[in-house]
Amino acid sequence: MLQKHFTKLLALLTGVFAAVRHFSYRSIADSIVTRVPVLDSDTYFRWGYELSTTGQHPSGPFWLGPGYPQFIGWLFSLTGDVSPQVILVAQMLLSCATFLLLLLVTRKLFGERASLFAGILGILYAPWLYFDGMILSASWILFLNSAMFFFLIEYGGATEDEPRNWWAWAIAGGLCALSALARPSILPFAAMLTVFLAWRVWQSKLKPSYLVAFVLALILVHLPTSLRNSREGGSPVFVTASGGVNFFIGNREGASGVYDELDFIQTFDAPAEAEGYRLEASKRVGRNLTLPEAANVWKEYALRDVFADKFGWLGVELKKLWWTLRNEEVANNFSFRATQMINPVVDHLPIRWGVLLPLAVAGLVMFWDRRKKLLLYLFYSLSYVATILIFFSSSEYRFPLVLVFLPLAGYAIHAIIEGFRNKQTTRVAVALVVYVVLLLPANAPSKTAYDQVYPRSDFANVGTTAMRYDMFSEAMGMFARALAIDPDYRPARLGLADALWRTRNFDQAREEYERLGVSPPDSLSGAPLETLKSVIDSIRATEGDSAALAELDRAIPHPESLAVRDLWVERAKLQAADNRYGAAYWSMLNAHDLDPTSPDWLFWAAEYVLQMDFAKQADSLYQAAIDLYPAYAPARIEKGFLALEVGDLEEAVRQSRELDKIHIPNDSIRAQAEKLDSLLQHLYE
Numbered sequence: 113m114l115q116k117h118f119t120k121l122l123a124l125l126t127g128v129f130a131a132v133r134h135f136s137y138r139s140i141a142d143s144i145v146t147r148v149p150v151l152d153s154d155t156y157f158r159w160g161y162e163l164s165t166t167g168q169h170p171s172g173p174f175w176l177g178p179g180y181p182q183f184i185g186w187l188f189s190l191t192g193d194v195s196p197q198v199i200l201v202a203q204m205l206l207s208c209a210t211f212l213l214l215l216l217v218t219r220k221l222f223g224e225r226a227s228l229f230a231g232i233l234g235i236l237y238a239p240w241l242y243f244d245g246m247i248l249s250a251s252w253i254l255f256l257n258s259a260m261f262f263f264l265i266e267y268g269g270a271t272e273d274e275p276r277n278w279w280a281w282a283i284a285g286g287l288c289a290l291s292a293l294a295r296p297s298i299l300p301f302a303a304m305l306t307v308f309l310a311w312r313v314w315q316s317k318l319k320p321s322y323l324v325a326f327v328l329a330l331i332l333v334h335l336p337t338s339l340r341n342s343r344e345g346g347s348p349v350f351v352t353a354s355g356g357v358n359f360f361i362g363n364r365e366g367a368s369g370v371y372d373e374l375d376f377i378q379t380f381d382a383p384a385e386a387e388g389y390r391l392e393a394s395k396r397v398g399r400n401l402t403l404p405e406a407a408n409v410w411k412e413y414a415l416r417d418v419f420a421d422k423f424g425w426l427g428v429e430l431k432k433l434w435w436t437l438r439n440e441e442v443a444n445n446f447s448f449r450a451t452q453m454i455n456p457v458v459d460h461l462p463i464r465w466g467v468l469l470p471l472a473v474a475g476l477v478m479f480w481d482r483r484k485k486l487l488l489y490l491f492y493s494l495s496y497v498a499t500i501l502i503f504f505s506s507s508e509y510r511f512p513l514v515l516v517f518l519p520l521a522g523y524a525i526h527a528i529i530e531g532f533r534n535k536q537t538t539r540v541a542v543a544l545v546v547y548v549v550l551l552l553p554a555n556a557p558s559k560t561a562y563d564q565v566y567p568r569s570d571f572a573n574v575g576t577t578a579m580r581y582d583m584f585s586e587a588m589g590m591f592a593r594a595l596a597i598d599p600d601y602r603p604a605r606l607g608l609a610d611a612l613w614r615t616r617n618f619d620q621a622r623e624e625y626e627r628l629g630v631s632p633p634d635s636l637s638g639a640p641l642e643t644l645k646s647v648i649d650s651i652r653a654t655e656g657d658s659a660a661l662a663e664l665d666r667a668i669p670h671p672e673s674l675a676v677r678d679l680w681v682e683r684a685k686l687q688a689a690d691n692r693y694g695a696a697y698w699s700m701l702n703a704h705d706l707d708p709t710s711p712d713w714l715f716w717a718a719e720y721v722l723q724m725d726f727a728k729q730a731d732s733l734y735q736a737a738i739d740l741y742p743a744y745a746p747a748r749i750e751k752g753f754l755a756l757e758v759g760d761l762e763e764a765v766r767q768s769r770e771l772d773k774i775h776i777p778n779d780s781i782r783a784q785a786e787k788l789d790s791l792l793q794h795l796y797e
Contacts, residue, residue: 118224122228122231125211126211129234133204133207133208133241133244135457136241136455137204143454146196147196148577151445152445153247153445155176155383156181157199159176159178161184164184164186172353174353175352175385177295177296177352179294180252182293187202203252204251207254209259210254210255213258213259213261214258214515214518214519215228215231217258220265221271222526229521229522230521230522232522233463234518236463237461238459238463241461242448245458246446249295249508253291253298254515256287257287257512258515260291261488263281267279271486271488281325281329285325285326285327288301288330289302289330289331289334297495297496301491306326308491309322353386355503356407356410357410359414362414362428362504363428367431368428370442370504370506389406429501431505432500432505433501438561439464439467441465443506443570449566449570450567453567469550470546470554473520474524474546475521475522475523475524478528479520493513496510527543528543531543566597568604571590571591574590575608579610587611588608591611605627605628609624612624613633648663648682657689658690677706680700680703684700697724700716700720701713711744714733714734714737715744717733718731731754734747734748734750743774745781748774749781751763755767768792772789
């Protein structure tokens with residue numbers, strides 16, 4: 113009966129899986145977290161954009177795997193949409209395909225009921241949805257790996273006594289290589305499978321064609337990257353040059369088992385991190401090193417620490433296993449805990465790693481008498497666990513194991529139900545004991561684990577990135593969120609102070625700087641400057657412009673020592689009022705240097721230059737203001753009048769037509785634009 117309706121149920125589950133992602137996307141599509149990628153996400157986004165526009169990778173050997181940014185580049189080129197949102201939509205669609213492939217493979221190995229239970233667990237598994245909403249390689253890798261399993265098991269006969277369809281093995285080898293280009297964690301799986309196939313060929317139990325097809329496809333897809341790395345780095349690099357550094361982070365003396373931030377690395381976006389490790393290694397050895405050479409130095413440092421304290425290193429390896437067992441999602445970008453705070457759909461999904469892992473192991477116990485069918489799963493699981501033990505534990509490193517754990521967990525539910533029906537109490541009891549034994553340590557309270565996933569730095573990182581794009585109000589919101597979690601978090605407090613200062617909330621910013629014991633950018637902006645301006649205005653009204661300028665010079669004898677835009681603007685206005693147009697021009701250019709995003713200062717510099725009859729220089733300054741802000745009407749008006757004065761009617765008409773497209777709310781400026789238009793009409797009559 114179930115077999116008859118399986119296809120409909122499969123379609124229903126896939127639809128629900130897609131619907132969950134639809135509602136999740138709607139909840140985050142306009143979030144600053146989505147619009148401003150941070151750390152690795154920012155690197156991938158920029159890299160993909162460069163590939164879509166120039167087709168070129170960054171110079172030097174790869175620090176991160178090139179497979180995922182290549183996927184982003186293809187996506188941008190295909191859609192013509194260069195935005196973080198299009199990546200997330202594509203990932204969610206890819207995950208729907210992954211979900212379908214996973215359930216089909218589960219059906220092949222464990223039957224229809226186990227497949228449906230695995231589907232329900234997959235829908236409710238929150239970390240999967242979390243990774244679908246991150247610009248990270250996790251969802252892309254999961255899709256490639258699920259497709260690889262599908263071809264190996266459905267068409268390649270990998271779990272049967274006699275494999276079939278050599279082309280399926282070739283496709284699987286290519287998919288395995290693509291996964292390795294996104295992250296090399298799959299390579300131990302490829303090595304173990306290759307050795308196993310070679311052993312079967314040696315025993316005359318397998319045709320060599322399957323081995324050759326898999327290995328040849330793996331090499332052909334992967335080889336160009338290795339050759340390119342060797343050419344760019346001057347020494348062999350298989351996929352990425354970061355392996356030695358990651359080995360050092362995870363195995364040095366004092367390693368915690370997860371990613372640690374080291375003092376000599378100032379910023380943790382990938383290019384800066386790579387350069388930081390290269391420079392520090394060069395400093396320690398006393399000569400300038402390439403990236404691969406530096407990575408090798410860090411590997412040697414770690415090996416020295418390992419052999420100097422073997423028992424201490426074994427303790428670190430146990431920490432890695434402990435972190436891998438734990439329910440917490442240890443992040444190295446934007447954390448799961450922070451995502452829960454901004455995405456209610458993720459927050460409401462009930463299944464976490466600490467439930468899935470014990471259930472999967474219980475399923476393995478129930479399936480133990482047929483364990484030979486799970487040889488591929490064994491190789492695959494060992495591959496990702498080996499990556500964790502070699503380097504360090506993180507949520508992203510263990511995430512691909514869901515391709516094994518969801519089918520086994522689905523089978524566990526099915527087998528336990530059937531065991532109760534058939535009164536196989538001993539078998540069910542053993543599985544339940546295993547489940548409970550793993551469930552308790554995976555979910556037991558731990559201050560160490562809690563502190564590790566504390567999300568204060570996530571919001572601070574987003575705020576810092578938003579500042580780079582001049583998104584100051586959004587940045588202040590992120591810093592405020594970080595401070596709501598930890599009011600004493602210094603980076604967030606400093607970021608908030610900087611954002612307040614950049615938005616001209618000087619007095620509030622000065623209070624934040626004082627709380628931190630940090631000097632503000634200058635001592636004048638805010639209330640002190642406003643008080644000074646009031647004094648200057650009073651003198652100007654009673655004694656004239658020259659006296660006001662003299663008072664300003666007396667109060668601020670060395671204005672170049674203060675990076676205060678308004679000080680230069682005030683000085684320029686007084687100098688111009690005193691007919692010192694050359695000085696006013698230079699003062700206004702200083703204001704522009706301090707606020708290069710505004711066209712106002714270029715416009716006024718042009719006005720002062722024009723007073724000295726330097727029409728060509730004024731025209732170029734008006735054009736610079738227009739280039740900065742094409743809808744800046746005052747500059748277009750003056751440029752149009754200048755064109756009329758020199759008889760360039762074509763330029764004057766062009767500026768008038770551009771002004772017709774601009775909404776001008778200011779009455780006096782609109783009157784000037786109408787005057788220009790009227791003059792042109794009169795000339796053409």
